[in-house]
Amino acid sequence: MPVQSQFQSRPATMTVATARRYGGPEVLALETMPVPSPAPGEVLVRIHASTVTTGDWRLRGAAYPKGLRLVGRLVSGLFRPRHVVPGVTFSGTVVATGEGAARFAVGEPVFGGANSGGHAEYIVVPETGAIAAKPMSLTHAQAAALPFGAATADHFLRHLGQVRGGERVLITGASGAVGHAGIQIAKALGAHVTALTSPGNIDFVGGLGAEEVIDYTRQDVAEAGARFDVVFDTIGHLDFGRARGLLRRGGRYLTTEGGWREGRQMLVPWRRHGHVLRFGISEPDATQLLRLAEMAEAGKLAPAIERSFPLAEIARAHEAVETRRRRGVIALDMRPSSGDQPNLAAA
CATH class of the missing domain: 3.40.50.720 (NAD(P)-binding Rossmann-like Domain)
Structure with a gap:
């Protein structure tokens, strides 16, 4: 089964945030990269919103808890970040599916978590990974807050x-x-x-x-x-x-x-x-995300968004997170450009 796509003409490139060295928010930059294609069993998601988390701050600045700095560097990259495009959460719309991928339909709103790549306009993820249907009761920004x-x-x-x-x-x-x-x-x-x-x-x-x-x-x-x-x-x-x-x-x-x-x-x-x-590390999977989505639909869980920044202001979003004084979640707004299909722009 070939790749199924919502694009009449798939965009060749996308805007992403990058961190190519460790440091303060100033190391973050915007770059253009090719839009990835989903491999068999994968889905391509047009990201509407992501979040900047404490984990994103720690990975960008190698700011690990005392006693774990060397271990953290070994995991994330000894001299520079292993993952160039940061971002561990996303919420958006499936725009293409790879061969054999049948869990989500093209055009379906989804949310999920990833090791990296959430601070980009598009992301490819395995359909069996930490991804689930977006709760209709939540905005994309709120849904992106669930996986972290x-x-x-x-x-x-x-x-x-x-x-x-x-x-x-x-x-x-x-x-x-x-x-x-x-x-x-x-x-x-x-x-x-x-x-x-x-x-x-x-x-x-x-x-x-x-x-x-x-x-x-x-x-x-x-x-x-x-x-x-x-x-x-x-x-x-x-x-x-x-x-x-x-x-x-x-x-x-x-x-x-x-x-x-x-x-x-x-x-x-x-x-x-x-x-x-x-103590330990939380690594969400589809089962947990489905449970959180059910809680949201039942009115028992609604993430609060303190502020949403456009991707171009990601450094300011990191500064807000780094204060550790906030009311809820700091989100990134990455709504589709006018060149995409109209229904992809739905908030």
Whole structure:
């Protein structure tokens, strides 16, 4: 079966963002590259929106957590980025399918995650990979936020933390891309949520469903007492030593900022109170994305977009992410040009 395409005349080139060396946002540039063709079992997606994530910032600047810098460089490229085109999320429309690819139809809105290539006008991905039909209830920018922020929160809370109904969960960095999704996912799991955030975000996180909000500028969360079953630290605000004082017997401390120290601590049996430390890497797959899409359609999960930048302003988007002070997600708007088919431009 030959490639099926929505193009009357397929564009030869596309605009992409590139990072050919490590450094600050200034290393990002726009370049022109050929539009890829889908191989057998692949789909070509015209990207409408992507996001700039904490992972994108870390990969661009080789800004890895303490103790993991050498390992990070070995993975992402010792002297320069291994993947020239950054971007780990996308949402858009299938415009071509390779031979044998039948999971998605040409013209179908989809979203997904990839190791790289999301900050481009087009991306080719395996149809069996981390890709799913876009929830109709979400915009493309919101759908693009699911494979990173929401998928990370889902992995930590559902899998690593095994949060159950009636448990009490504390989430730090509660207004960020992972944190604000974590509030909604913990609520969907039936937990009582306490959010730790700054004064300007109290109403925001409360509106997402947090039953209690702690302003970290006015109260030291370490004084809250041992009343949580799970502490989910999304920004490295707490270490395990401080977090243990907040945990009930058998409580779990989850951190997205794990390094060598946390790895060593995981090996220590904290038998006295049964406390557990867990961290890891979230790698979304189609099953998880389908679950998140179902939550979105059920009204239980809606990513908040703080601001959307055009691809030409990707450096500014990285600067916004690097502050680590945001309300929701920073998105990239890569709507199709007027040269594409009209229905590809639907938001």
